[in-house]
Amino acid sequence: MKTILLLNGPNLNLLGQRQPEIYGRETLADVEALAREACAEGFSVEAKQSNWEGQLIDWIHEARGAAAGIVINPGALTHTSVALLDALNAFDGPVIEVHVSQVHKREKFRHHSYVSKRADAVIAGLGVDGYGAAVARICKLAG
Numbered sequence: 001m002k003t004i005l006l007l008n009g010p011n012l013n014l015l016g017q018r019q020p021e022i023y024g025r026e027t028l029a030d031v032e033a034l035a036r037e038a039c040a041e042g043f044s045v046e047a048k049q050s051n052w053e054g055q056l057i058d059w060i061h062e063a064r065g066a067a068a069g070i071v072i073n074p075g076a077l078t079h080t081s082v083a084l085l086d087a088l089n090a091f092d093g094p095v096i097e098v099h100v101s102q103v104h105k106r107e108k109f110r111h112h113s114y115v116s117k118r119a120d121a122v123i124a125g126l127g128v129d130g131y132g133a134a135v136a137r138i139c140k141l142a143g
């Protein structure tokens with residue numbers, strides 16, 4: 001069984017409650033269920049969320065040599081974290097960056113992503129369906 005690491009960063013524990021006009025009504029539990037459904041045979045999803053940058057980095061390190069790929073929504077760390085980019089650069093498998101909202105339609109500070117310098121694909125604006133698309137794609141890439 002190959003593992004896909006599904007990582008959600010700061011504030012994504014509040015999905016469904018925080019700014020639903022932007023992020024929708026689905027919760028993080030819905031996202032994790034949807035990701036598991038999108039998983040191809042032979043793959044499983046390990047879902048984790050943290051509001052702490054260092055915790056996300058530690059999980060990426062643990063994924064080295066252990067996970068087949070990473071789906072990550074880094075939240076606001078997308079726009080600020082070189083450290084997260086460096087951690088992802090130390091991971092060998094496919095990486096897909098997901099944003100629930102269409103970040104390019106929003107404030108200018110959301111238009112730049114450090115993580116995109118590493119990501120093999122970037123999905124923004126599909127709502128939580130973006131996670132399903134990302135997991136399905138990782139299964140193809142890592143299958």
Ligand code: DQA
Binds near residue numbers: 012100102
């Ligand atoms: C987000 C977009 C980020 O700009 C924001 O800081 C988030 C969520 C998204 O999923 O649309 O927390 O990554």
